[in-house]
Amino acid sequence: MRNSARPQAEPTAAHAEQRDRAARLRDTAGRFAKSRDDAASTPELAALPAPQDAPSRGTVPVAADAPEGTYALEITGEGLGLHADPGAALIVVPEMPTGAGLAVFYLKGKPGPVVFDLTHHFQPEFARPFAPGSEVVPLIEVVEPSTGRLGHLSADRVEQIHRVLGTYSDVDLPSKYGPRPPKLPAMSECPEGMGEQYVKDAGAYPLVRKGETVVFDPSRRELMHGTLCVIEWHSGTRDVVLTNHRQIGGQGEPQWWVDPVNRIGAGTVYTSDGPYDADHLRQKIVGTVVGVLVPQRASQAEREVSAEATQKSVLSEKGAEVYAAREREREAAALTALHDADLTSAVSPEIRAAIVRHGEVMNETQLRDGETDEEFDRDAALQIEAEHAIADAPAQTLADLRAKLTYLLPLMTDNMLDQTYTEHLTAIREDADRLCRSTHLPADGAADPVVAVIQAHTAARATFTETCNPADEAWRREQGLDTSEPAVALAQAAWENAERIEVEAWNAVFETPPTTLAGLVAVICHAQRWAPENLGVTGAMTLGSILGSIALSAESLTLFPPTSDLEESDEAAQIRLAATPFTPTDRNGPCPLPSKAEWIEAADGSLRWLRLGFIMMCASREELTAVLRDQSEDEFRDLMSGLGVAARNLAQMARLAHDAQNRIIIGTAILAEEERLSGKGGEV
Incomplete structure (x- = not known):
């Protein structure tokens, strides 16, 4: 067995840690911005040398029953994150992996191997092209070991994949990142009494990969240092975090924190939260993570038997309960969406018919015993068509927008991986509902300045579209136009200029706050029409920024309602306010300020950081970088x-x-109205 290594000089430049930190902040700042050229979709790692090319550095001990041909690769550079430190060795078996874990890839055109972490979706039969010259090439789901970033590698780039048997270090030195958490067991199903939690990011990597589901024990909620837990925030969202009992900045008495597991890779920043007192943190813990849910893949014969048995059986009790619960949720959303009796505008017949039709389709296409694949596909197509009919129907009133968001959002939430976008949509739905109840929608939004901005973008878009074909040399040749280099260059310059103007006009739509509700509806409709084509374009606003801008405009119009030509009398305003419906907050639910002691604790903790933040705000460029450079x-x-x-x-x-x-x-309007009506026998 050989030990192969790549000689590598360690960087000696000053302030390397600060440059790494700056890189992490730079990468993190754009991690929600989707671009057309997404470099993160195929993570790369610095290549190690091929074992047959690199000089031998000695041997490492392995088990006596290690497969023949087993070799070792020395880990250099920054290491493999929490998998292994620099100086350790990977023990590699020259055979195809059969499941998740570290693997050594030999890629076409690369001089040495690269190391990736395979996910539980890996199947050896899909690790190579289906046939020579095939246009359909499988994608291998991989994770970059040092950062936890998830990506895909085209199978036609791979020559060989070798399984990593384990790691070895001749000196068991403690890692500078603290003790490594124990590996979580894989569980084929969730035991009774346990809970499941989907993991939306790589904060708990390498214990849990992004996109996996953990199993947690809700009965284990006691605080223990270094325990992986599911925690629930005030907003209701959940995260998988590591509990730590440590000092603040290495000073003072230890306090409780929740930290990410993944804290070391360049380009990844997952923040800690704290400090907490023990009781406060214990209330947030939902349970302790006990494993990763990995349903077992059956063999082909087992799948055929299982499919035949499934066709002969009825829906399981659990499946029926889940389906019934979702149907109840959908029906409740439909009732809420179509109830417009107390709104300032009505749901249009087109939107109402589309929502009713979707409900009919869902009832007609329920999963049936003995249903064939063709019947299932046909029913699914009908459901998708009915759902798109709601989404594509243009909103004619603010009540239409409220109805669409109210009905579609529950259908979308389960399939949206980014919780931030779900929260944006929820905020817009709540704004639309509040606007429908609080003020009247102007009949004409022509006076709104945003209408002119929308028209300007429409014109800029048309101009940009006209310049696209003339900038393409092949199209010019087909049309018999001049294809000389000066002519093509002139057309391409016009195209680039038109694109720049169109992007600026597109951004201006969301940078111009509407002054009327009709203008707000126009902005939303315009975004609905053009956002799919402009997302990812260089310089254009991201989806998160667009949704945030719309939500901010809706809130602004609610706080400062637009002026109307017909001034509302004081009595009319009093009557309208007194009739405003509202839902009391659940007094048994979580309170943002449970106790005076907790407020004092939160304020005391926040003031320190706000003072430091004020110092940063007052610093010059040189002072700011000097402070950050000296921080650990x-x-x-x-x-x-x-x-x-x-x-x-x-x-x-x-x-x-x-x-x-x-x-x-x-409340004061209700009191005033009761007093006004008291002599008339009236009641508010």
Whole structure:
């Protein structure tokens, strides 16, 4: 057995840690921006030398029953994240892996191997092209070991894949990142009494990969240092985090924190949260993670037997319960969406008919015992067609927009991997519902300045479209036009200029706040029409920014309703406010401010970080970089986490205060109206 290694000089440039941190911040700042050339879709790792090419560096011990041809590769550079430190060795078996885990890839055109982490979706039969020259090539799902980034590798790039048997280090030195958490067992099903949690990012890597589902024990909620837990935030979202009992910046008494497992890779920043007192953190813990859910893949014969048995059986009790629960949720959403009696505008007949028709299709296409694949595919196509009919129907009123969001959002949420976009859509739905109840929709939005901006983008888009074909040399040749280099260059310059103008006009639509509700509806309809074609274009606003802009405009119009030509009398305003419906908050639900002691604790913790943040805001460029350069990794992480917690807490308090003010105004209007009607025998 040989040990192959790649000589590599260690970097000695000053401030290497600060450059790495800057790279992480730079990469993280754009991790939600989808571009047409997404480099993260195929993660790459610095190549190690091929064992037959690199000089031998000695041998490492392995088990006596190690397969023949087993060899070792030395890990250099920054290492493999939490998998292994620099200086350790990978023990590699020259045979195809059969499941998840580290693997050594030998790629076409690369001088040496690269190391990736295979996911549980890996199947050896799909690790090579289906046939020579085939246009359909399988994609291998892989994870970059040092960062946890998920991507795909085309099978036609792969020459060989070797299985990693394990790692070896001749000196068992403690890692500078702390003890490595134990590996989680794979579980084929969720045991009774346990819970499941989908993992949406790589914060818990390498214990849990992005996209996997963990199994947690809800009975184990006691605090233990270094335990992987499922935690629930005030917003209701959940994360998989590591509990730690540590000092702040290496000083003072230890306190409880929740940290990501993945904290070391360049380009990955997952913040910590804390400090907490023990009782406060214990209330947030949903359960302790006990395994990763990995349903077993059956053999072909087993699949055929299982399929035949499934066709002869009825829906399982659990499946029937899940289906019934989703149907109840859909029916409730339909009732809410179509109820417009107390709104300022009505749901149009087209939207109403589309929602009713979707419900009929869902009832007609329920999964039946003995249903064939062809019948299943036909029913699925009908459901998709009915769903698209709702989404594609143009919103004619604000009530239409509210109805579409109310009905479609529950159908979309389960399939949206990014929780941030779901929260944006939920905010827009709530804004639309509030606007429908709080003010009247102007009949004409022509006076709104955003209408002219929308028209300007429409014109810029038309101009851009006209310049596309003339900039293509093949099209010019087909049309018999001049294909000389000067002519093509002139057409391409016109195309590039038109694209720049169109992108600026597109961004201006969402940078111009509408002054009427009709203008807001026009912005939303315009985004619905053109966003699919403009997302990912260089310089264009991201989807998150567009949704955030629309939500902000809706909130602004609610707080400062547009002026109307017909002034509302004080009595009319009082009557309208007194009749405003509202739903009382559940007094038994979570309170943003449970106790005075907790407020004092949160304020005390936030003030320190806000003072440091103010110092950063007052610093010049040179002073700012000097402070960051001298900070340790722990101090930097604690500062970012502390500012994030402060921002979240203060924003929550501001929302509570604003909502309470609005509710009190409604209450005073009710009292005034009761007093006005008291002599008339009336009741509000």
